[in-house]
Amino acid sequence: MLKAEHLSFSAKDEERKIIDDISFCVNPGEMLVITGPNGSGKSTLMKLLMGIEKNDNGSINLDGEDITGLNIDERANAGMGYAFQQPPRFKGMTVRRLLSIAAGGGLSENNCCDLLSGVGLCAREYLNRQVDDTLSGGEMKRIEIATVLARPHKICLFDEPEAGIDLWSFSMLVKQFEKIHREKKESIIVISHQEKLINMADRIMLLKDGKIAGIGSRDEIASELFSNGGFFGCSKTNEES
């Protein structure tokens, strides 16, 4: 279980709190979707959980261990995974090498292929390609998801996995989340505006101005989600609109 208590964070030289006294928990096997308007602090909250940014106040606890003082790699080794909204590119690094590092050591060609197939990429074409400017934004995002799936975690954090990818890639992504969610082996936190992912969530957290405006099942926080006469911050998929 991941437990965050009284997390606060202000950017340098700014008095405004980007994250303002946030407390919540994510249960084992639970899928929590964080949604909310731009600038509400969603990505910052994820960075605080992963140790990429340091919280000013509050604590983070993973399975009974206080991880507040741990740095990024220590949190990774404690069982946390993280998928970037805009994954960085690496000149000279092959997809195979990146996946092997992500898996924590050697990864057989078959395992690499399974990971790539799982995110909708034809493995043979990609294994020896470089993770550089020659890949499209959608390809980068899918490889990013594959790096997180490459090893088991206690909890995985996904920062807007749908951003910058095409509809076909998105449907592959949804299938991956359904699989993780169904197996209930790992907890997941996903920042998303997509109704499909929101509907899949066990609970939804609505973030506004660095504070939790609502947290609970879709029905429980429907009034906050549907405020202002629309589905707040979320885009509907074609078949459901």
Next chain:
Amino acid sequence: MEIDQITQNVLNQIDDAGFKQEGAYNLRYNGQALCHGDSEHIKIKKREDGNPGINVYISKDAQDETVHIPVVISKSGMNDEVYNDFYIEAGAKVNIIAGCGIHNSGCNDSRHDGIHSFHVGEGAQVTYAEKHYGEGEGTGGRFLNPQTRIYVGKDAQFNLDTAQIKGVDSTKRVTYVELEEGAKIYVTERLMTHDEQQAASNMDVVLNGKGSSAQIISRSVAKGRSVQVFHPKAIGNNDCHAHIQCDSIIMNEAKVSSIPEINANHVEAAIIHEAAIGRINNDQVTKLRTMGLSAQEAENVIIEAFLN
């Protein structure tokens, strides 16, 4: 011929394919040929013009054959200059693995200047790999100054792979290439410098023939207070294509100058250059740390991949 442990260690560093006393080979050790052998299609002869070095004759019947010509210097204060010429017949396909390693455990400077020339016949395909390496606990310097002249005949292809990853205090590399009709050259230059090391590379590629092409890729990492200067130059004298790409990672207090130069002397000459110098991207380090690597391990992985 038995090879001592220091020499074997250096050979392991400079010859990725693994040096063996089989087929065509010549091991130059402290200024002398220590051992050498010919194959049916590749003959190695001592020069007769008074200069130290060898002539290597590769017949058209050599197909996917390899010749190893490493140089090892383990004597501190050694100043070795060698002239090696390669004559590759039309249609031959050959890998030439050169490279020089200096083990200097003394207080005097050791130096090797390898002056190589390649005469590549029509339609031949040549891959030439040259790796430089220095080691040893002595205070004496390790200097390597290679000069390479390559004449690529009609429709022939030459792959030039050079790498200097560690331990060379100073290097001045001079490369000159001439391409005839339909000839191609692919150059990959990899360099890492550290501490107070200095490295300079000047390369002229002259595209004389119609349909000739050149691709020059240079990747370098400069650490410590080291200094690197690159000056690749493509000169298009005909209907030809050339692409120069120089990428450098700069760290600590190092200095890097990248000066790609392109010259077109023909209306159909299409020549492009790109150059970039920058520090290691923080997002790259963060990404690898989220995969469990420490910041230092992440940096090493990024550099290793970049120089791959």
